[in-house]
Amino acid sequence: MKPDLRGRLRIPQGTEGFYLDEAYRHNMLTADVQRLLYRWGYLPVQTPVFDFYDSYAGLLSAEESRNVYRLIDREGDLLMLRSDVTLFLAKQMGMILTTEDLPMRVCYADTILRHQHPDDISKNEFFQTGVELIGPDDINADAEVILLLQQTLATIGIDRYFIHVGSRALFNAAFPDLDAPSARALRRAVVLRDTGTIRDICTGLRVPPDRADLLLELFAFIGSDRELAALTARFDAVFTEAEREEIIRVRSLAALLSEAGDGERVRIDLSEIGSQPYHTGVVFQAYVDGLDSSVAAGGRYDRLYGVFGFDVPAVGFSVMLRKLQEQTAGNDRYAPPQPARATGTAFVERVRDAEMRRSRGESVSL
Amino acid sequence: MSNESSLETAQAPTGPLTFAVPKGRLHDDIRTLFAARNMPFEFENRKLVTDDQTGSVRFMLVKNSDLPVYVHHGIAGLGVCGDDVLYESGFDFVRLLTFPFGGTRMCLAARRDHDPAQDRGRLTVATKFTRFARDFFHNRGIPVEVIKLGGSVELAPVLGLAPYIVDLVETGSTLVANNLAVTEELTRISVHLIANPAYYKFHYAAVNRLVDALRDNDNSTPQRSEA
Known part of the structure; x- marks a missing residue:
């Protein structure tokens, strides 16, 4: 049955x-x-x-x-x-x-x-x-x-990837006095590039219009160190000292990564502000071509x-x-071995044959 | 800062952007917009995938309500979708533009002779948009019972299934024909260019170029999303 x-x-x-x-x-x-x-x-x-x-x-x-x-x-x-x-x-x-x-x-x-x-x-x-x-x-x-x-x-x-580097500290410096629900709503708006909500929250916080423009552009920024330098120069008079310090830190990190590693794979992305409540400073995510979310x-x-x-x-x-x-499917290293059969008529004979061939790196089943 | 020149923007590998186009009422508007930007496309011989003439965008024709699923899973990186469908999907997307076409209203409607005193502080609502209806009234502190329907929602009050409906209203002629009237406009519905967030991050430069092209100055100019 x-x-x-x-x-x-x-x-x-x-x-x-x-x-x-x-x-x-x-x-x-x-x-x-x-x-x-x-x-x-x-x-x-x-x-x-x-x-x-x-x-x-x-x-x-x-x-x-x-x-x-x-x-x-x-x-x-x-x-x-x-x-x-x-x-x-x-x-x-x-x-x-x-x-x-x-x-x-x-x-x-x-x-x-x-x-x-x-x-x-x-x-x-x-x-x-x-x-x-x-x-x-x-x-x-x-x-x-x-x-x-x-x-x-x-x-x-994996070679078709980019690491996007941003800063929770910069976000915290730009919005120091937010209550928890507003902070959550604003973080979500930044991540989803929802400029309407960001502007609404800025209005609610009585952020002056020129500073609201800065914050909208700043937290949508993705690009190179040179492009970030141009943006910061344009808004220099509007930045606070704390924001300036955090931007310098992100730029210094990007420069260090460029010098020490594969800078071509690293982008400055100030819409990266960290998904966890416990994040405090630099944050980053890696994106791979063809995948629907960060890896x-x-x-x-x-x-x-x-x-x-x-x-x-x-x-x-x-x-x-x-x-x-x-993404690693084409890499033979990760393909399972196709074990050969040990030769010999008696079981012990096959064990000996398998041991010898395994010691040479072969995959052998009894 | 020293070492300023050493870090240039790293570009994503080239290839057509993938773009989901909904079947139905928005389809012609989207084709017209792309044609006006010198990127015409057409789905020939019942094919569901086609490239624009410049080869920079690959279009996929999908059912309107399925579009968020395709974009969420990254099958298409971009798509055009209304707030109504986006909300029901429950997925998060980057909203890159709001289009000037396809706008409508999400409304609460009832029979013309319905007496609100009969509601006794709670609503019974028939709708296709169950997630929206539940969240909208719960956020207002109004208890609501939601009955899911697949279509012809206007029948519900007429046949006595529910005193109210929540539905999209464009001209209101269907409501009038069924002796219904709008009780309240709950929200405006706009149509957006959306992106899978990870897809946007990987292809941001190419996507931004497309967004700029679609936002080109003329009467059909879409606006940056202020959703």
């Missing part, structure tokens, strides 16, 4: 399995990236799969707050499943690190679990690989993680560790390797 499978094979939103060729490719990509991260001096960390929701409630974006999976443990405490490795890592590392350990470089490769809309399963955000550089707060640290992201993409053969995101979060009692700056990124798998 056939088993009754009705309803038994449903898959909940926010999880996935992958198998055989796909799993092989994923494991190889992850291994290649982890080897690279180790060579850059980053040590692995594992975070718990779930933790107390209250530890993170104030640090979640509105969208993440809607999408995290929550459960109640036997004592009645509300838990959440790991939806963002950075958050869990800040608490864990904050508990074990001391100032003598700094600077600390850590890396991770972990599943994350969060709800995805049933009509929108394209994001493939189930697995994060990333790094954190804990301790330094200078632009050399910012540059290090962006260069490492570039190396990560190069390592797995990597990162930035500085200098106050996140302080929330968990160890007040130290940090910068990092996470890359969604699952999104990039299709």
Whole structure:
């Protein structure tokens, strides 16, 4: 009698399995990236799969707050499943690190679990690989993680990409006194280049018209250092000192990246202001040709560790390797081996043959 | 700043921009606009994909309500879509231009003889635009029961399914023919050039050139979105 499978094979939103060729490719990509991260001096960390929701409630974006999976443990405490490795890592590392350990470089490769809309399963955000550089707060640290992201993409053969570098600090300097709901609305308007909403909020804040013009143009800017220099010169009289400082920092970082790495792949993009409430300074995202959303995101979060009692700056990124798998389809390195059969009539004979051939690098099954 | 000259804008690889065109009432307006900008295109022999004559834009003909899905998934990087369809999709897009054509109104309507006192503080509304209707009234603190319909929404009050409808109203002649009247205009609906946010970022220079071309000075000049 056939088993009754009705309803038994449903898959909940926010999880996935992958198998055989796909799993092989994923494991190889992850291994290649982890080897690279180790060579850059980053040590692995594992975070718990779930933790107390209250530890993170104030640090979640509105969208993440809607999408995290929550459960109640036997004592009645509300838990959440790991939806963002950075958050869990800040608490864990904050508990074990001391100032003598700094600077600390850590890396991770972990599943994350969060709800995805049933009509929108394209994001493939189930697995994060990333790094954190804990301790330094200078632009050399910012540059290090962006260069490492570039190396990560190069390592797995991704060359049609751009990294867009912006600044949450510049946004915070331009709008210092916003309440939380207005800040959320304004950040969303900047990201979606919604000039109408930005202008409305500026009007509500009684921003003078010439300064509103500056802010609209500034937070829509994508381009080169030279183009940003021209824009800042045009509005020089309208900038505050804090804004000037942040723009200099972004320009200095871009120049440093240009000198030290592949500057052709880096763009200054002041509409990049960071998606997370905990972002504080430089922020960036990587965009790959043909993909419908960014494949990597990162930035500085200098106050996140302080929330968990160890007040130290940090910068990092996470890359969604699952999104990039299709882009590596033509790379033979990530194609699963086609194992040869061991030869010999007796089982032990085949074992010996397989051992010898495997030692030469062949893939051999018994 | 030193080292100013070392960082030039990195350009995306070249190739046609991908552009979803909705079937239906906006289709002719879009073709006319592109033709006026020397980028004419036509879908021949029931084909659903075609390039403009300059080869700079690849057009894809899709159902109006499906257009946000194609752009969200990056199959088409750009598209033309009204606020009504965008809102229902729930996806986020960059709005690059607002077109002067295709504008309409989203209205609450009821039978001419409907007495609001019968509502007892809550609304029952039949509509195709369930997400919009629910959010609109909830944001006003008005409890609402929403009944989803696929079309011919005007029938709902006539047949007694719901006292109110939320629907697009252009001339109002369909309402009049069914003895209905607009109770309130809820919002204006405009038509926008939209972009998948990641697509815009990767191709921003080419997209901006297209936007500038479409915004060229004449009577059909679209405006930068002030949505």
